[in-house]
Amino acid sequence: ELKVEQNPLFLSMQEGKNYTIYCNYSTTSDRLYWYRQDPGKSLESLFVLLSNGAVKQEGRLMASLDTKARLSTLHITAAVHDLSATYFCAVDMPPNRDDKIIFGKGTRLHILP
Amino acid sequence: DTEVTQTPKHLVMGMTNKKSLKCEQHMGHRAMYWYKQKAKKPPELMFVYSYEKLSINESVPSRFSPECPNSSLLNLHLHALQPEDSALYLCASSRETGGIEAFFGQGTRLTVV
Numbered sequence: 001e002l003k004v005e006q007n008p009l010f011l012s013m014q015e016g017k018n019y020t021i022y023c024n025y026s027t028t029s030d031r032l033y034w035y036r037q038d039p040g041k042s043l044e045s046l047f048v049l050l051s052n053g054a055v056k057q058e059g060r061l062m063a064s065l066d067t068k069a070r071l072s073t074l075h076i077t078a079a080v081h082d083l084s085a086t087y088f089c090a091v092d093m094p095p096n097r098d099d100k101i102i103f104g105k106g107t108r109l110h111i112l113p
Numbered sequence: 114d115t116e117v118t119q120t121p122k123h124l125v126m127g128m129t130n131k132k133s134l135k136c137e138q139h140m141g142h143r144a145m146y147w148y149k150q151k152a153k154k155p156p157e158l159m160f161v162y163s164y165e166k167l168s169i170n171e172s173v174p175s176r177f178s179p180e181c182p183n184s185s186l187l188n189l190h191l192h193a194l195q196p197e198d199s200a201l202y203l204c205a206s207s208r209e210t211g212g213i214e215a216f217f218g219q220g221t222r223l224t225v226v
Contacts, residue, residue, distance in 0.1 A: 033214065033215070035217075040222075041219070041220075042203060042217045042218060042219045042220045043156065043203065043205075043217040044217075045214050045215065045216065045217075048213075048214045088155055088156075100158060100161070100169060101158065101215070102158075103155035103156055103157075104155060105154070105155055106153075106154075106155050108153075
């Protein structure tokens, strides 16, 4: 059974600081997604990582994938208040069940102005 | 157009009512999904349709009945729901299943009274 673990589950940080959210998963997969969700809103796709060593950056967010370590990171650089949200990583099931995406529990990020 | 449109945005229904949630996309995506999300929890997959055929049913109770009338539309028919079914119901679509970015609708906030 595929398990997706995120940490931390909650993070409060000051504006201007850097931090990293971690996403570990239990079964071989080379497809990982990061989503953002604002309170009461839907999920916004941030990054799709499809191969080992993939690195993508958008503004102050950078995501990477290490399929050998079964680890993805979402790095926040010089945080600003607008980045406050819940961030989910999600992983595809292994190839024989590739219709299914499993979400981590989410990281609630609160950035203090 | 990268939108997935869900209606209604909010729904309050009694336990004896029958109602339907609707989801529409015009991106030519051939995979469509229903997720259920309780407050402060990750989305949980309910159903996956691939090329208008039900691909995955995650052991969802029969009081939830999905329907995919055509490649652009996905419905979720609700009947005899319980208060614990109150949640945010999210529809998503992707070009294909497996390893492809999914776009989420804004969700329907369902309250069962």
